Amino acid sequence: MTDTTTPRHRRESGLRFEPGLASGLGFDPETAISRLKKADATMGKLIKRVGSFRLELDEMLTPFEALAESIVYQQLTGKAAATIFSRVKALYPENRLPSPGLIVETADDVLRSAGLSRAKTMAIKDLAVKQSAGLIPTLAELHRLNDDEIVDKLIAVRGIGRWTVEMLLIFRLGRPDVLPINDYGVRKGFALTYRRADLPTPKELAEFGERWRPFRTVASWYLWRSLEL
Numbered sequence: 567m568t569d570t571t572t573p574r575h576r577r578e579s580g581l582r583f584e585p586g587l588a589s590g591l592g593f594d595p596e597t598a599i600s601r602l603k604k605a606d607a608t609m610g611k612l613i614k615r616v617g618s619f620r621l622e623l624d625e626m627l628t629p630f631e632a633l634a635e636s637i638v639y640q641q642l643t644g645k646a647a648a649t650i651f652s653r654v655k656a657l658y659p660e661n662r663l664p665s666p667g668l669i670v671e672t673a674d675d676v677l678r679s680a681g682l683s684r685a686k687t688m689a690i691k692d693l694a695v696k697q698s699a700g701l702i703p704t705l706a707e708l709h710r711l712n713d714d715e716i717v718d719k720l721i722a723v724r725g726i727g728r729w730t731v732e733m734l735l736i737f738r739l740g741r742p743d744v745l746p747i748n749d750y751g752v753r754k755g756f757a758l759t760y761r762r763a764d765l766p767t768p769k770e771l772a773e774f775g776e777r778w779r780p781f782r783t784v785a786s787w788y789l790w791r792s793l794e795l
Contacts, residue, residue: 593742595619598781602788605777609785612759616791619784626738629705630697631663633723636730637689638682653680654690666694689725696723713741736783745775745782755789 599619603610626632638654639647657672657680658664669677670691677687696702703711703719711719713735720731729748735741746752747768756774757765766774778785 590623591621591740591742593740593781595621595784598742598784601781602778602785606785608760609778609788612788612792615795616788619787621736621740621783621787623740624737626705626734629702629708629734630666630693632734632738633693633702633720633726633730634663634690636734637686637693637725640686640725640730650681654682656680666697669694670698685725689723692724693726708739713744736786741783743780743782745772745778745786747771747775749786751793752786752789755792759789759792 595618599613603613624632635651638651642650652661654677655661655663657676658668663669674684674687674691677690678684682690693702701719701722703716708716716735717728717731720726720734721728729746732744732746732749735744736746750765753765753768753771756762756771775782775785
């Protein structure tokens with residue numbers, strides 16, 4: 567599976583994640599916006615057009631459940647993915663994901679009857695196996711790891727690529743300095759904002775985005791919002 571859809575909704579920067587700030591973010595949005603405006607006049611104009619930074623974090627009860635949901639949502643519309651994820655949970659008591667061991671024991675055909683593709687069935691089972699083996703960090707452990715460490719640990723799961731982990735870093739953990747250079751929405755927003763005829767390559771976007779450090783998450787959010795203007 568490849569990570570090509572836009573979301574619903576570090577290299578290490580030296581910043582430490584500080585859970586408990588306003589809105590659950592690990593940084594102060596006003597500080598981020600001020601830094602971005604000084605570093606990039608064009609980004610500053612986009613910020614002025616869009617308005618205040620309104621990123622809302624999605625609840626994450628456990629990394630296991632969040633990753634399972636991410637696998638289901640890949641390459642689907644939000645409505646279709648939500649329906650399938652609800653059907654998967656309905657296979658088990660209390661309409662919730664069971665223990666990883668029970669998922670491993672569930673026949674592939676049963677999981678596929680809920681609407682999962684063969685690839686996603688294999689990915690969720692691999693996630694469950696690695697969770698059972700203690701290879702998936704707990705939420706507390708994620709808060710102690712830097713972004714690259716989290717990426718390295720989670721992309722070991724079948725069907726989970728860097729983009730999926732980047733979405734978790736942004737929308738679940740509220741990390742400040744994530745730039746998903748392969749995300750179509752971010753690349754399209756960049757082309758529109760900077761008046762380019764073509765989409766930037768991931769390498770071009772990464773190089774340009776150096777000026778947005780250490781708040782590339784905020785720059786990415788505004789590039790997504792530019793598509794709505």
